[in-house]
Amino acid sequence: MKKTLALLFLSTSLLIGCGGEAKKSEEKQGIKINSSSSSNEKVKEEGISEVYLSGNDQMKYNKSQITVSAGDEVVLTFEHVGKLPKESMGHNFVLLKKGTNVQEFGQEALEYKDNDYIPEDSDVIIVHTDMLGGGQKTTITFQAPEKGDYDFICSFPGHVALMNGIFTVE
Numbered sequence: 001m002k003k004t005l006a007l008l009f010l011s012t013s014l015l016i017g018c019g020g021e022a023k024k025s026e027e028k029q030g031i032k033i034n035s036s037s038s039s040n041e042k043v044k045e046e047g048i049s050e051v052y053l054s055g056n057d058q059m060k061y062n063k064s065q066i067t068v069s070a071g072d073e074v075v076l077t078f079e080h081v082g083k084l085p086k087e088s089m090g091h092n093f094v095l096l097k098k099g100t101n102v103q104e105f106g107q108e109a110l111e112y113k114d115n116d117y118i119p120e121d122s123d124v125i126i127v128h129t130d131m132l133g134g135g136q137k138t139t140i141t142f143q144a145p146e147k148g149d150y151d152f153i154c155s156f157p158g159h160v161a162l163m164n165g166i167f168t169v170e
């Protein structure tokens, strides 16, 4: 009889012990989740689409497709990872309205050297970054346009042929 009681006591305390352990690890997980969302790790924040785009001295973007979520605020960081100056190898990011003739826009942009090749009062530009030279970086924030596919280009003379891509809002 004494033995049974002792065993019962032992198993009960083991159960309690297990319960305590389980609770502890849950708490640990909770802390882990909290700390990762507040760190610099790439975690998708609610309502924000983060985009990183770069251009180089070979006249190339690092991506030809960008996808963001409809209704999101887009935080786009654009970096010129080359070494050449803005005057000879300038790069920008220009997002154009649907149905814009990209080649025609590129031609028009040629006439706006004094405005960093951004046609003044253009009604086909949704948003654009500054024109950057090697080593420069900029971030722009804008509201994602309605769902669909949009062209993005670099408007520096001659670059549109190689520096273009599709910006998709889904």
Ligand SMILES: [Cu+2]
Pocket: 055, 059, 089, 090, 091, 092, 154, 155, 156, 159, 163
């Ligand atoms: Cu360019």
